[in-house]
Amino acid sequence: MSRLLPLLVFAALCGLLGFGIRWNTHHETNEVPSPLVGKTAPEFTLPLLYEPAKSLSRRDLLGRPYLLNVFGSWCPTCQDEHPFLMREGKSLGIRLIGLDWKDQPDAAKRWLQQFGNPYETIIADEDGRAGIDFGVYGAPETFLVDAQGVIRYKRIGLLTPDVVATELKPQIVAVSKVATP
Amino acid sequence: MRWLLISMLLVAQPALAIDPLPFKDRAEEIRFQHLAKELRCLVCQNQDLADSEADLAKDLRKQVFDLMREGKSDAEIKQYLVSRYNDFVLYDPPLKPGTWLLWFAPGVLVLIGAGVLVNILRRRARHVHAEPETGEDW
Numbered sequence A: 001m002s003r004l005l006p007l008l009v010f011a012a013l014c015g016l017l018g019f020g021i022r023w024n025t026h027h028e029t030n031e032v033p034s035p036l037v038g039k040t041a042p043e044f045t046l047p048l049l050y051e052p053a054k055s056l057s058r059r060d061l062l063g064r065p066y067l068l069n070v071f072g073s074w075c076p077t078c079q080d081e082h083p084f085l086m087r088e089g090k091s092l093g094i095r096l097i098g099l100d101w102k103d104q105p106d107a108a109k110r111w112l113q114q115f116g117n118p119y120e121t122i123i124a125d126e127d128g129r130a131g132i133d134f135g136v137y138g139a140p141e142t143f144l145v146d147a148q149g150v151i152r153y154k155r156i157g158l159l160t161p162d163v164v165a166t167e168l169k170p171q172i173v174a175v176s177k178v179a180t181p
Numbered sequence B: 001m002r003w004l005l006i007s008m009l010l011v012a013q014p015a016l017a018i019d020p021l022p023f024k025d026r027a028e029e030i031r032f033q034h035l036a037k038e039l040r041c042l043v044c045q046n047q048d049l050a051d052s053e054a055d056l057a058k059d060l061r062k063q064v065f066d067l068m069r070e071g072k073s074d075a076e077i078k079q080y081l082v083s084r085y086n087d088f089v090l091y092d093p094p095l096k097p098g099t100w101l102l103w104f105a106p107g108v109l110v111l112i113g114a115g116v117l118v119n120i121l122r123r124r125a126r127h128v129h130a131e132p133e134t135g136e137d138w
Helices: A004-026 A076-088 A105-114 A128-132 A163-178 B002-009 B026-037 B054-068 B075-087 B097-130
Strands: A045-047 A053-055 A067-073 A093-102 A120-123 A141-145 A151-156
Touching: A053 A120, A067 A076, A076 A105, A076 A163, A093 A105, A105 A120, A120 A128, A128 B054, A141 A163, A151 A163, B002 B054, B026 B054, B026 B075, B054 B075
Parallel strands: A067 A093, A093 A120
Antiparallel strands: A045 A053, A067 A141, A141 A151
16 A cells, blocks of 8 residues: 555646646636626716717616627737627627727727627727726626626637637526516 | 946836826835735736736726825725735735635645655654664665
């Protein structure tokens, strides 16, 4: 038995290393889980990108679930994500609200003109305060908010078809069911 | 040449004020720098908020400064960031059930190691006592 012990310890270490490698390849190691999931979305009142005189607040969006996609024309990964939103945005079966984060409105408009606009409404967070309230640290980020205004899910980084199918879609289905009282 | 080198060293200051904030006095600046050193930049996660050049870090420094001006305590400012960005923003994570492993695992591992070592040494001592040196190495 005592002869076998070093071998067992070695095997255990190998197992631990293997687990670490697997974990790191299947998880985003930079991802910080948001403390806001399961909580009411933070208050905001932001001007619309296309009609700056009008504004949209958290309360205006209550009643139906929505997807808040944080993007910016300066953000290369948002550009990678964009074709997916253009292609699949409609078929998600949920309102898609864009949060133009830390961006120049004119630059954002040019960007949307060039690549297309998948959003139902876009709000502009020029100084980035609302983004900070939402705990945004790396665009693109996507929040799923239910009809009661509670954040149900958050994706940090690119929405890939795989992530959408395995994580986002089931969540959308779940919040849509309870959406109509 | 030597003078050039010395003058260069004199000029080379640690990059403290990346974006000059309007501190009212030295004490406020020291408090700010101290606080920013304890907070992690979310974008470049191995840097603290004081050193990071990331755009978000700049915004967060401004936010921390504004909260200080509003009269918030250090604990309240940390709570402000933790409620948005998780305990991860703190370089010194709080002690709570979720972080027990983080805090105690190293100590537990050292204790296990010490236990194993003591065990081996005892056994070896007994071994030596029981049968005198035969010259055979195990």
